[in-house]
Ligand code: KG4
């Protein structure tokens with residue numbers, strides 16, 4: 212079994228969606244974090260699951276190899292392998308999970324299953340400005356949107372979640388309507404810097420408790436664009452920056468209004484964001500404005516730990532190894548939490 216101390220060397224593998232990633236965590240440090248992105252989905256306006264799993268199969272060996280080389284080690288130095296068990300795309304998960312189990316079996320080392328969503332939140336605790344506990348975190352990715360509390364043991368309690376689309380999905384679907392390529396989140400972020408956030412007003416969804424909904428916003432954008440393009444065929448092209456700024460402003464204000472309610476109701480003064488949408492520049496900036504308003508402390512993860520990456524998997528795996536929560540070779544992947 213693994214030598215569980217500060218010298219433990221863990222290989223992390225992540226393949227839940229369209230990025231193949233491998234990372235090596237040694238002695239409390241991330242020594243490599245290699246991400247192979249799949250450009251193939253850009254033209255389809257979203258991830259094509261079958262293409263994603265085929266690309267993972269091509270990428271997994273070179274990505275793991277590159278992560279080991281960059282960390283200056285070989286598989287013989289690895290004490291344990293951590294991999295994403297889910298949620299994610301079934302075919303994509305199967306590639307990483309089967310590879311991780313096979314490699315662990317061949318190397319005679321244990322492996323641990325890591326929850327994709329928990330890993331996004333726990334990325335805050337890898338290094339840098341580590342949040343004080345309890346920590347209230349808004350998890351916003353392409354597939355999930357949740358409000359969670361991390362307690363003193365780093366256990367995660369879900370306070371609320373989206374009842375339909377995720378925040379990243381809202382960015383990506385809005386981008387598709389604006390003829391932007393996938394993933395549209397970073398493109399909307401870039402264009403929004405040049406636009407007026409108050410140029411257009413879109414409906415913000417109303418839901419109970421700490422939950423979220425984005426399907427009404429999507430419909431509101433769709434109907435608005437249909438109406439305007441009937442009058443002017445070039446409406447989207449002529450107003451792209453204002454449209455991006457207004458859509459981003461709507462999503463960010465909505466997300467932070469839910470975080471604000473949760474902060475008031477829980478009384479927690481350490482707040483943060485995690486997941487791919489946590490890379491958004493307006494969300495990162497306005498998180499700090501919100502914290503200042505309540506004399507709270509804001510934490511955002513390092514940019515490279517926002518979107519899918521194996522560093523967060525290796526780190527979350529380390530925490531599970533310390534608790535001796537090993538995986539078994541009959542473990543299966545899961546798609547939804
Ligand atoms: O966490 P992630 O890499 O994958 C999932 O677990 O789903 O998140 C991907 C999502 C995509 O929807 C992408 O558009 C969004 O994160 N994203 C952004 C930005 N960078 C990535 N959304 C808004 N602004 C960004 N800068």
Ligand code: ZN
Pocket residue numbers: 327331352353486487518519
């Ligand atoms: Zn993710």
